[in-house]
Amino acid sequence: MGEALNGLKRSYYGGELRENHIGETVTLMGWVQKRRNLGSLIFVDLRDKSGICQIVFDTAVSEEAFEKANSIRNEYVIAITGKVTKRESVNNNLPSGQIEVFADSLKILCESDVPPIHIDDNDEANERTRLKYRYLDLRKPKMQNYLFTRHKIASAARRFFDAEGFVDIETPMLTKPTPEGARDYLVPSRVNLNKFYALPQSPQLFKQLLMVSGFDRYYQITKCFRDEDLRADRQPEFTQIDVEMSFVDEDDVRAINENLLKYIFKEVANYDVQTPLLKLPYSEAMDRFGSDKPDIRFGFELKQMNHLFVGTEFKVFSDTLASNGDIRGININGYSDRFSRKDITKLEEFIKSYGAKGLAWIKFTNGEMQSSINKFLDDSQVEAIKALFEVGDNDMILIVADKPAVVYDSLGALRCEIAKQLNILDPKDYKFLWVTDFPLFEYDEEENRYVAKHHPFTSPKDEDVDKLESDPGSCRAKAYDIVLNGYEIGGGSIRIHNSTVQERMFKALGFTEEEAREKFGFFIDAFKYGAPPHGGIAYGLDRVVMLVTGTDNIRDVIAFPKTQDAKCLLTNAPSVAEQKQLDELYLKLTPVEKSNA
RNA sequence: GGUCCAGUAGUUCAGUUGGUUAGAACGCUAGCCUGUCACGCUAGAGGUCGACGGUUCGAGUCCGUUCUGGAUCGCCA
DSSP states (O other), X not given: OOOOOTTOOOOOOGGGOOGGGTTOEXXXXXXXXXXXXXXXXXXXXXXXXXXEEEEEEETTSOHHHHHHHHHOOTTOEEEEEEEEEEOSSOOTTSTTTTEEEEEEEEEEEEOOOOOSSOOSTTOOXXXXXXXXXXXXXXXXXXXXHHHHHHHHHHHHHHHHHHHXXXXXXXXXXXXXXXXXXXXXXXEEOSSSTTOEEEOOSOSHHHHXXXXXXXXXXXXEEEEEEOOSXXXXXXXXEEEXXXXXXXXXXXXXXXXXXXXXXXXXHHHHHOOOOOSSOEEEEHHHHHHHHSSSSOOTTSOOOEEEOGGGGTTOSOHHHXXXXXXXXXXXXXXXXTOGGGOOHHHHHHHHHHHHTTTXXXXXXXXXXXXXXEETTGGGOOHHHHHHHHXXXXXXXXXXXXXXXXXXXXXXXXXXXXXXXXXXHHTOOOTTOOOEEEEEOOBSEEEETTTTEEEESSOTTBOBOGGGTTHHHHOGGGOBBSEEEEEETTEEEEEEEEBOOOHHHHHHHHHHTTOOHHHHHXXXXXXXXXXXXXXXXXXXXXXXXXXXXXXXXXXXXXXXXXXXXOOTTSOBTTTTBSOOOOHHHHHHTTOOOOOOSSOOO
C-alpha cells in the first residue's frame, strides 16, 4: 500500500539539481533506481525523466524513517524532502554528481514487485519480454530518449508548417476501402450490415480534396494502416507527416521540404543540412546504385560490363547476353584483403536470396590478379575491366549476371551489406537526396497489367501525357522520393488535377469506366468543379526518428509496437471477439484448423 | 507463402561424445557494514531445459511435429 501525497508538491526534477541548488530544501519524486545500504548509511539513486539524483539517509533521521528507507526496493515510487548538499565524494559519471540530497522525510507512494527486466540501458532482455512489459522497458533512459526525440521532431515539423501557413486538418480513420495498393484493415459497420470501412493507408484522397476546397496548404501528422508483412523498419500502423500544397510544381514542393528538413535536423540533431539537395533521376539511381533509395555515404557503384563480354566463352555470361540480361559489377576498392574465399562464398549466399544465381569475383592484390572466372578472361578484357573500374591495388570486383531487375536488386543490396560488414557507415553522417522522374507505371506480372508505381493520382510528366495509351511503360511521373542513408523517408508527387487525364489514367490501369466510377466517382467529380494544380509529400515519421536516434529497429521509436505477426504482446491484441459483438455485426466465423485462440 | 537464427533460473548466458544431484554472472531473500555509486562480506532460495511425440538402459543434448520471438525474400500503389 502506498502513502498519499497529502498535498506534498514536487519542487524539482532530481536529475536537474546542480551545485547552484546547494543549501535549498527540495522535494523530489520518482522511482528507486538502486538502494545501497552501508549499515547506518543508506544511499538511494532516485530516477525521474530528468535522470538520477543520489539521496542519503543517515542516523540524523528518525529511527522510523531510517527503517522505512531500508525497506525500499528497486522501482518503488517515493517522495523525499531534504537538503541539497555538496557531496563528500563526487560522481563524475552523473550530471548531478556534484550534489546529493540529505533526506529528512520519506514517503513510499507505491511499492513494486521485483521487475522482470532491469531498468537500465545496458539491459539485454529478450525483446519478447521487453514488449510484454513495455511500460517497464520505456522507463529506460535510452527508450525515453527515443520518444523525446520523436516528440521533438514532430513538434519541430508543426512549428515549421505553422510558420509557413499550413493548416492541420484531420481526415477520417473510417474510410473507403481502396482497391489499389496495400491490403486494407477492414472495419465492419454495425448500422450498415455487410458493409465495411477501411482504415486509411494514407489520407491521400482527402488531402487532395482539401486542395479542391481551397485550403491551399495542408499538413497532418497521422496514423496510417497497411495489412502487409512486417520488417525491422515496417509496422502495420505507422505515422505519416502528410503534406499537400496548391499552385505548385515539383520544384516548389522540393524547395519547401528541403527547408523543413533543414529546420528539423538543426533543431533536433544540431546538424546542418546542405541545400539544395542532390537530385538523382530514378534511372540514374538504378544504374549507379541498383536501388531507388541509394545510400550515397559510400561508393561501390554499379558498372555495366555487357560490352566487355561480347563473344565470351563463359556460358553464364554469354547466356545472359543472349537473353537481353545484364552483367554488372561493383568495385570494393581498397578492401580486397578483407574478404577471404569463405567470405566471398557468404556474399554469394547473400545475393542468392535476391534471386541471383552466382557471384563472379576478381581480386587485385599486390599487383596480382585472382579470379573465379580467370580462364575466361584475356589480357585485353582485364585491361578494360581495370579501366572501367579505375582499379587500384587491393581492389575487388564482384559481378552478377542475370535479368536486369535481379542484377539491380542483388548488387544494390550487396554494396550496402559490404559497407555494413566493413563498418564504414557513420550513422551521424546524413546524406539526403531526391530521387526523381520515377516511371509512372510498373508492369505487374501476376495481374498481367500495368499498376501505378506511386499511386493512380500521380501526374505524368507533361511530355509523356500523350503516351498514356500508346506506351505506358515509358511514361515518367512527376514523382519524387526523399532518401536518407538508404532509407526512403518520404515520397510524393504532383497530382493529376484534370479529370480527363485522371480518367485516362484509370483506363491505362485497366479499370473499366464503371469500376472507376464505383471506386473513385466522388473523386473524379470533385475535379470537375475547379481543382488547383497541387502536389505534396508524405514522410514516414518513424523512419525519420530511427535515423536521427541511430537505431535500426522501428519498434524502438514506437511506444507500443507490434511484433512481426502484428501482435501486441502487452495487450494480447488481436483477440477473439465475443459472440455478442459478432452477432450484432451479423458476422460468422469460418472455423480454421490452426486456432490462434 | 519461402529461407535462416534463437528459445536452459526473474534476466543474460555456459552446458564436452547422450551418462551421477543442470552451472555462472547479475538480480532476489536474510544477516553484517558510515561515503557508496557495478558498494563490500557471509549465508540462502530459485529450473516442467518453450510444448508434444519418438529413438535409447539413459535425452537439455539425437530425430519429428508444433508454439513463440527475431532477420530476410516475396509483399509493402
